[in-house]
Amino acid sequence: MSERRTIFPGWRLPLLLLAPQLLLTALFFLWPAAGAIEASLMRGDPFGLSARFVGLDNFTELFTDPLYLAAVGRTLLFCGAVSLLSLGLALVLAVLADSAIRGRAFYRTALIWPYAVAPVIAAVVWILLLHPQIGALPPLLSRLGIVWDYRLDGTQAMITVILASAWKQVSYNFIFFLAGLQSIPAAIVEAARMDGAGPLRRFWTILFPLLAPTTGFLVTVNIAYSAFETFGTIEALTQGGPAQATQTLVVKVYRDGVVNLDLGASSAQSVVLMAGVMLLTLLQFRLLRRRGDAI
Amino acid sequence: MNRRHLLAGAAALTAAAALPAAFAAPARAQDRPVVTFWHAMSGPLGEEVKKVCDAFNAAQSAVTVAPVFKGTYGETMTAAIAAFRAGQAPHLVQVFEVGTGSMLGAGPAVRQVWQLAQETGIAFDPAAYMPAVRSYYSLPDGSMAAMPFNSSTPVMWLNADLFERAGLDPAAPPATWQEVAAAADALKTKASAKVAMTTAWPTWVMMENFGALHDLPYATKANGFEGLDAELVFNAPPYVAQIQRLLDMAKAGTFTYGGRGAAGDQIFPVGETGLSFNSSAVRAAFSRDAKFRFAAALLPYDPSVRASPNNSIIGGASLWTMTAPRRTPAEYKAVADFLKFISQPDSDARWSKATGYVPVTLAGAGLSLAQGYYARTPGADIAIRQLNRGAVTENSKGLRLGRLPEIRTIIEEEFEAALQGRQGAQAALDSAVARGNKVLREFEKSMRG
Numbered sequence: 001m002s003e004r005r006t007i008f009p010g011w012r013l014p015l016l017l018l019a020p021q022l023l024l025t026a027l028f029f030l031w032p033a034a035g036a037i038e039a040s041l042m043r044g045d046p047f048g049l050s051a052r053f054v055g056l057d058n059f060t061e062l063f064t065d066p067l068y069l070a071a072v073g074r075t076l077l078f079c080g081a082v083s084l085l086s087l088g089l090a091l092v093l094a095v096l097a098d099s100a101i102r103g104r105a106f107y108r109t110a111l112i113w114p115y116a117v118a119p120v121i122a123a124v125v126w127i128l129l130l131h132p133q134i135g136a137l138p139p140l141l142s143r144l145g146i147v148w149d150y151r152l153d154g155t156q157a158m159i160t161v162i163l164a165s166a167w168k169q170v171s172y173n174f175i176f177f178l179a180g181l182q183s184i185p186a187a188i189v190e191a192a193r194m195d196g197a198g199p200l201r202r203f204w205t206i207l208f209p210l211l212a213p214t215t216g217f218l219v220t221v222n223i224a225y226s227a228f229e230t231f232g233t234i235e236a237l238t239q240g241g242p243a244q245a246t247q248t249l250v251v252k253v254y255r256d257g258v259v260n261l262d263l264g265a266s267s268a269q270s271v272v273l274m275a276g277v278m279l280l281t282l283l284q285f286r287l288l289r290r291r292g293d294a295i
Numbered sequence: 296m297n298r299r300h301l302l303a304g305a306a307a308l309t310a311a312a313a314l315p316a317a318f319a320a321p322a323r324a325q326d327r328p329v330v331t332f333w334h335a336m337s338g339p340l341g342e343e344v345k346k347v348c349d350a351f352n353a354a355q356s357a358v359t360v361a362p363v364f365k366g367t368y369g370e371t372m373t374a375a376i377a378a379f380r381a382g383q384a385p386h387l388v389q390v391f392e393v394g395t396g397s398m399l400g401a402g403p404a405v406r407q408v409w410q411l412a413q414e415t416g417i418a419f420d421p422a423a424y425m426p427a428v429r430s431y432y433s434l435p436d437g438s439m440a441a442m443p444f445n446s447s448t449p450v451m452w453l454n455a456d457l458f459e460r461a462g463l464d465p466a467a468p469p470a471t472w473q474e475v476a477a478a479a480d481a482l483k484t485k486a487s488a489k490v491a492m493t494t495a496w497p498t499w500v501m502m503e504n505f506g507a508l509h510d511l512p513y514a515t516k517a518n519g520f521e522g523l524d525a526e527l528v529f530n531a532p533p534y535v536a537q538i539q540r541l542l543d544m545a546k547a548g549t550f551t552y553g554g555r556g557a558a559g560d561q562i563f564p565v566g567e568t569g570l571s572f573n574s575s576a577v578r579a580a581f582s583r584d585a586k587f588r589f590a591a592a593l594l595p596y597d598p599s600v601r602a603s604p605n606n607s608i609i610g611g612a613s614l615w616t617m618t619a620p621r622r623t624p625a626e627y628k629a630v631a632d633f634l635k636f637i638s639q640p641d642s643d644a645r646w647s648k649a650t651g652y653v654p655v656t657l658a659g660a661g662l663s664l665a666q667g668y669y670a671r672t673p674g675a676d677i678a679i680r681q682l683n684r685g686a687v688t689e690n691s692k693g694l695r696l697g698r699l700p701e702i703r704t705i706i707e708e709e710f711e712a713a714l715q716g717r718q719g720a721q722a723a724l725d726s727a728v729a730r731g732n733k734v735l736r737e738f739e740k741s742m743r744g
Contacts, residue, residue, distance in 0.1 A: 043740060043741055044741060045400060045401075045741045045742055046376050046397065046741075047376055047379055047380065047401050047402075047404045048379075048380045049401070049402055049403065049404060050741075050742075067730075133562065133565075151552070151554050151558075152552055152711060152714055152715060153715065154715065239555065241554075241555060241707075241708065241711060242708070242711035242712075242715070243708045243709065243711040243712040243715065243717075244708055258369075258373055259369055259373075259700065259701070260698055260700070260701040260734075261373065261376065261397070261698070262698070262737060262741075264741075265737075
C-alpha cells in the first residue's frame with residue numbers, strides 16, 4: 001500500500017508550524033535538562049556563591065551509596081506493582097464495561113472520575129481510609145487480627161502508597177482499554193462465540209492478543225507514571241517513610257534537592273532518571289514500530 | 296434621567312480617574328518603599344505576624360513592611376534561597392532554628408545583625424535577649440547573627456483528667472524519666488488511656504534536648520559552634536539508654552510513635568493521650584481544640600545521668616536580613632528599624648502572649664510578668680523557667696550544624712527502623728551518626744567550595 005505524501009514547498013512554513021512546539025521543548029526541557037547536567041558535575045553551597053567542578057564525583061557517590069541502590073530496587077518493585085495492579089484492574093473493568101450491561105454509560109463515567117483527582121487529594125482520601133488512629137479501615141483490620149500502622153510498618157506503608165497510586169491510574173488505563181476493545185471488530189468475537197468459545201477463552205485467545213498494542217503502550221506509560229507522577233501521593237502519605245520504606249527515586253530527588261538543598265547530588269539523580277526515561281522511550285518506539293503502526 | 300445626563304456622568308467619571316496621578320499618590324500608603332518579609336506562619340500565627348507588621352507600619356511613615364506567607368519553614372527557606380540566586384531575595388526571611396547553620400554559611404547573601412548594626416548605626420544589645428535564645432543565633436564571640444523572633448522549647452503536656460483517673464496528681468507531674476515511665480504505666484493500666492505517652496518532634500525532644508538537659512555533647516567542636524569539621528557523637532551510652540527506654544515503653548504499649556516532625560501534634564488534643572511531648576507554642580492550638588483539662592510541665596530528666604537538669608534548647612525561628620543587587624542603605628536601615636521595633640518590650644510581650652511563643656527579650660518577659668499574665672495563665676511560664684534552668688553550657692546553648700533538618704530526619708528514620716524491631720538502640724544511633732557525619736562532610740565540602 002503506497003502512502004500519499006504531502007510535500008510542502010520550502011522550509012519556512014514547516015518551521016513556523018513547528019516553532020511553538022520546538023520553543024516549548026527548548027524552554028521546558030532542553031534548558032532545564034542542561035542546567036541539571038551542569039549542576040550534577042558541580043559541588044556548591046545552596047546559595048550558589050561558590051561552585052566547583054567535581055567531575056563525576058556526585059555520580060560515584062550515588063552509585064556507592066547503599067541507600068541509593070536500595071531506592072533503585074524499591075522503585076522497580078513499586079513501579080512493577082503499581083503498573084500490574086492498575087493495568088490488571090483496568091482491564092477487568094474495561095472488559096466488564098464493554099459487555100452489554102444495564103447502566104453501562106454510568107459505570108464508564110464513574111470509572112473515569114478518579115483521574116481528575118489531584119494526587120494530594122487522593123492521598124488525603126487514602127489517609128482517611130487507612131490512618132491508624134482516625135482511619136475507617138484499621139478497626140475492621142484489627143478484627144481480623146491485623147495491627148495496622150503504615151507509619152511504622154514499612155511493608156504496610158508500601159502497600160498503602162501502591163494502592164493509592166494504582167487507584168489513580170486505573171481510570172486512564174480503563175479509557176484506553178475500553179477504546180481498544182471497541183476497535184476490535186465484533187464479527188471476530190461473534191464468530192468465536194458461534195464456534196463455541198466461552199468468555200474466558202474468547203478473552204485470552206482473541207481480545208487479549210488483539211489488545212497487545214494498547215497494552216504495550218500502557219505498560220510504558222504506567223511505568224513512567226509510577227516512577228514520576230506518584231511523587232505527590234507518596235509525599236502526602238508517607239514522605240518516603242517509615243525509615244525510607246517508600247522512598248522512591250523521585251521522592252529522593254525532591255528530598256535531597258528541595259528539602260536538603262544538596263543540589264549536586266539531586267541533579268546527579270535527576271540525570272540518572274532522565275537517562276532511564278530516554279531508555280524507556282526508546283524501547284517503546286522500537287516495540288511499537290515492530291508491531292507496525294497499530295497506534 | 297436621560298441619555299445626556301448619563302453621558303455627562305460618564306465623562307465626569309473618566310475625568311476624575313484621569314486626574315494627575317501625582318495628586319492622589321502621596322496619600323496612599325502603598326507608595327512608600329516596601330520591605331518584603333517572607334514568613335512561614337500559617338493560620339492564626341500568620342494573622343499575628345500581620346498585626347506586628349501593621350503596628351510597625353502605623354508607627355512610622357518611611358516604609359511599609361509587607362509580610363508574605365511562603366509555606367512551611369523548609370519551603371520558605373528554599374524559596375528565599377532560590378530568590379537570592381535570581382537576585383530577588385526578600386529583605387527579611389524567617390528561618391527555622393535548624394537552618395541557622397546553613398544561613399551562617401551564606402556569606403554575602405545575608406547581613407548578620409551585627410553587620411546591619413554597624414552599617415546602619417542602629418545598635419542592638421545582645422544582653423537584652425534571653426540567653427538560651429540569643430546563644431542559638433550568635434557567633435562564638437557573642438555577636439548576634441540573626442534576630443530572635445518566635446522561640447519555643449519542648450515541654451511535657453499532660454491530660455489532667457486522665458491523670459486523676461490513673462490516681463496521679465496533675466499538680467505534681469513526673470519529674471524524672473523513671474517517674475514518667477511509672478506514670479505512663481498507670482495511665483495505661485488504671486486510666487486505660489489509648490495512648491499513654493507520645494511525642495511530636497522526636498529528634499528535637501528526645502535527642503537534642505535530652506543532650507542539652509543532661510549537659511551531653513551532641514557533636515564535637517562545641518556542638519559545631521567552633522568549626523565546620525564537627526562530628527556527631529550522640530551514640531554515647533546515655534543517649535542509647537534514652538532510646539532504649541522509648542523502645543522498651545513502645546514494646547510495653549506505653550509509648551506510641553506519632554510520626555516525624557510535627558506529625559505527633561494531632562494526637563494529644565483528641566483526649567485519649569495521657570502524656571505528650573511537644574513545643575510550648577502549641578498552647579494556643581491545644582486551648583482551642585482540647586475538650587479536657589491539660590497542663591504543661593518541665594521536661595523530665597534522668598538523675599542517673601545528671602543530678603540536676605540544665606536549660607533546654609529552643610526551637611522556632613529567627614529573622615535573617617538578606618541581600619540583593621541594587622538594595623539601598625535606606626532599605627537596610629528600614630529593616631534594622633523593624634528589627635528594633637519587634638524587640639521593644641511591649642511588642643515582644645504582645646507577640647508572645649498572642650502566640651504562645653516565649654518572649655525573646657528579658658524586658659518583654661518582665662513586662663508580661665508585671666502585667667500579671669503568668670499569674671492568670673498558669674503554666675505559660677513553664678517554657679521560660681525551663682529555658683533558664685541551670686546555666687547555659689557549651690552543650691546546652693544549641694546546635695550549629697549544617698543541614699541539620701536532614702540529620703533530624705535521619706535520626707527519625709533510624710528510630711523508626713528500631714521501633715519496627717529491625718535494629719537495637721545502639722545500632723540505630725551508630726547508623727544515624729555515620730549517616731549524619733556523611734551529611735556534615737558534604738556540607739563542609741560545599742562550604743569550602
